[in-house]
Amino acid sequence: METIVHFLDWTFAVDKQLTESIYANVLKGGAEECGCSMCRNYIQYRRNIYPIEIEQLFQNLGIDINKDFEIYHNTRLAQNLHSYGGWYNFAGKILKENESKIAVINPYFSIGFVQIDKPSVTFFENIKLPIVQVEIYFDIPWVISEVEPD
Numbered sequence: 001m002e003t004i005v006h007f008l009d010w011t012f013a014v015d016k017q018l019t020e021s022i023y024a025n026v027l028k029g030g031a032e033e034c035g036c037s038m039c040r041n042y043i044q045y046r047r048n049i050y051p052i053e054i055e056q057l058f059q060n061l062g063i064d065i066n067k068d069f070e071i072y073h074n075t076r077l078a079q080n081l082h083s084y085g086g087w088y089n090f091a092g093k094i095l096k097e098n099e100s101k102i103a104v105i106n107p108y109f110s111i112g113f114v115q116i117d118k119p120s121v122t123f124f125e126n127i128k129l130p131i132v133q134v135e136i137y138f139d140i141p142w143v144i145s146e147v148e149p150d
Helices: 016-024 030-034 037-048 052-061
Strands: 002-007 010-015 070-076 081-096 102-106 109-116 131-141
Touching: 002 052, 010 016, 010 052, 016 052, 016 081, 030 037, 030 070, 037 070, 037 081, 037 131, 052 081, 081 109
Parallel strands: none
Antiparallel strands: 002 010, 010 081, 070 081, 081 131, 102 109, 109 131
């Protein structure tokens, strides 16, 4: 069943039930599957990363915030922070999009959306419906006791 979700300048047609059912069948997110020190740092700090409006958006889309498909470390930044990126997916379509394609939510978190008509490498690769890739970019401190990467 399709519902309409609005977020900033975007409008989505979302199959929330299908999205929730796919995430319910995923045992672990990509960061947990990987387990490298950069992913463990993300997991340790995860509850502090997502602004409240992003948590609400993920709920409206049917996304399980603890089951990212991919999280990656970009680099260590000068301000004792580390640059990361990652993505999630949901079943649906972008009906209206932000001109810039990416929204800066705060100085440490940005988000964008990409329409994918033929999913290949996602939790959604076996469905025959279009999906949207939710791309996130964030900066977080190093909080685990292991040596920080460059």
